[in-house]
Amino acid sequence: MGSEEIVRAAGGVIWRPGPQGTEVIVVHRPRYDDWSLPKGKLLAGERIEDAALREVQEETGLRCRLGRPLPTTRYVDPYGRDKVVWYFAMELIEGSFEPNKEIDQLRWLPLADALEALTHDHDRVVVEALAATRLQHGRSAPGRSLRPGRP
Secondary structure, eight states, X not given: OOGGGSEEEEEXXXXXXXXXXXXEEEEEETTTTEEEOOEEEOOTTOOHHHHHXXXXXXXXXXXXXXXXXXXXXXXXXXXXXXXXXXXXXXXXXXXXXXXXXXXXXXXXXXXXXXXXXXXXXXXXXXXXXXXXXXXXXXXXXXXXXXXXXXX
């Protein structure tokens, strides 16, 4: 497939310390009726990092600080197009969520709950990478399984 046929997007995993360890944001997209991570398409000539911050703010109303890169995902979108999404860890600076046409719900969830809530495996891979980093630094709740059993 030619490069012009690939959908390029960027997004973030917004995290914060919580009472049960690290929490992350998951969002509900009514168009697809799924729980995912905030992300969106790059504009022509836009840097990946800038797109990630812009899309997260547009979808969630939250202004964030860009952190380290997380795994890039590649999959076929609901329209049959190849899609690549670059992700970054992000820390909240300011803002508040208002439901909009793309995102009607936003939830802060502990890592294990976020992994269970996410609809797509490709999103779980990204959150698992953040979780591994947070655990290495001793910042998540000890003894909690990060990968709940799935039916």
